Amino acid sequence: MSELIDIHSPFMLGHIRLQNRLVMAPMTRARANADGTPGPFAAKYYGQRASVGLIITEGTQPSEDGQGYPMTPGIYTDAHVAAWHNVNDAIHARGGHVFYQLMHAGRMSHPDNTPHHRQGVAPSAIAPGEQIYTLGGMKDIPVPRALSIGEIQATVGDYAYAARRAIESGADGVEIHGIAYLIHQFLAISANQRTDLYGGTLENRARFAIEVAEAVVAAVGADRTGIRLSPGFTGMGLSHRSEGPDLFRYLVRELNKFNLAYIHIVHYGEDAILHDFRRIWDQAIMLNRPGRAREHIGEDIASGLADLESYGALVLANPDFVRRVTSGAPFNSADAGVYFGMSARGPEVGYTDFPTLIPLHGNANT
Template sequence: MNPIFTSVRVGRYALPNRLVMAPMTRSRAGFDGTPGELAMEYYAQRAELGLIVTEGTQPSDDGQGYLTTPGIYTPAHVAGWRKITSAVHDKGGHIFIQLMHAGRMSHPDNTPHHRQGVAPSAIAPGTAMFTATGMQDIPAPRALTTEEVRRTVADFRHAARSAIEAGADGIEIHGANAYLVQQFFAPSANTRTDEYGGSIENRARFAIEVATAIAEEIGADRTAIRLSPGTTMWGIDEGAEGADLYRHLVAELDNLGLAYMHIMHQGDEPLLANIRKLWHQPLILNRPGRPHDQIGVDVTSGLADLEAYGQMVLANPDFVVRLKANAAMNEADHNTFFGGTAQGYIDYPVLSARTDISS
């Protein structure tokens, strides 16, 4: 049997296979951040994967970046997510809610309070963002005060507790893809002179404090983090010390005994090997664009304990069944990724009993 289909222990859970649904923004929540009704079906359809990681979910008003993304910090949010987690659990699945603070990747038109984004420093990312009135340049964010950084850590703690109250099996901290946590890592976004800027240790401090606070609140075995070392999107430049920062960060996070680390791989193989050695809990690896015939290679080699897939899972609710049958995969419809209705969300076809699965 391909080891990708074998069970694995992640935190307090025994997962039936080593396939993970990667977090993917779908922008189908209500304007108040309550997840939409169709999300129950969307996630439940994919419950056969060992683990579902949800779309990025803001921990506060300040944390929202994009239009109609979900939150997990109000009673309405908790009630909405409880329907989703129950639907997944009814199918035997496991689901972690990803906590995503967009930081400077935000526009006032997209947030409940219509204020500019907040970030380590008042440096614009130099890109545009979709809003209800079309594409607009992202304005420069407001730099968080030292006390506000600490309050943001508390926001993450509250959101994690809310996620557990909503029935989630755990949470994943979004420390990747140029959002707030990674903005603290990058000198191009962080020119602070307090304890959260300057040295490697200071720039890693916010991520470590967030992970520590959440682990204290809900248990380290229900707390995880996603990182994307070397990302250069949206003005992020981690500089010459980038690899050293990650070595320090991973070693410090390893001491917390978190459920897993999820790496969005950007191509630095030596650093990935270093992370594998430094990290003693389960490692999830996501290689964007990996072809169908390479699924399972990193688990087989021992480089990863689990593998995460995005677009293939989005387009194939029966992803696990198709893999086991070596069946063809549906192609994802890029036009329906963000916003909209059931089309391109819960209507992708599944294999039927009469389908020629050898095709």
């Protein structure tokens, strides 16, 4: 493991001072209420994990059209804003900070999972060829409806509106989700066969992501805005044959003009493109390496390749993740069967019931 001073040194991220360089990655938990408000134990769940430098919430839909899965939270109604206040208060009370991840699922949706029960939307009317979970079981994802240019512009506005509502609810900022879902679907020729300003060339396919970032920055400020990308991601009907290094170098270079707080890279493959990003990106780089072994925690910070490192399942299963990294104590593990939705054994099982080394604020489960 790298020197702890690297991991645990504070870091200025935009307008906030993080207490360390470790980040809780966004993880869908599918435990929200049916109206999109955070569930009854969400404040407890996030508050338990507030010792990381930054919490990035589960994907949160910016509109009704943006919902892809059942029981995921939103941030576009007054009720959403009021309910998220409790979550933010729990995080801030323990010295943490939080960005909401704004996630529009695009074609990765099903009418049974949305409040208005409408067909999903996407750059083009191309189904991903996969199934999706619904409360009625696994179902084929229908062919989505292609967005008109006017609807694309309205969707850009939805992101900006949701970002304002997030800040209104007490969040420190927002992260634009650019992997697998609507933004990535615009990047990918396998999902985007448009012939207008939003399709064809890599510049056109990157246009939607750039417009969303610009609108969110205008709404809440560059220092409250991050974006998550993954040049090597495949899956969900996407092929990376046309989303290769040139497209992402162009996109990162254009996004750099907005002085965003950070880019959050989920990395697969060789590190060459990470070194390219380090050269062309002037702000913070957050790096997630899926499956990173414990002995490599902190290495990307120590090398200078990243400023922050994010972790998903390890933080899910270890509310005291930072303490365990510091002390060398063993990590809890979590059965993937408890990742999504409420357990039949109880609403806190696999959510807020993971053991800690010492009680958190007087109680190991609070």
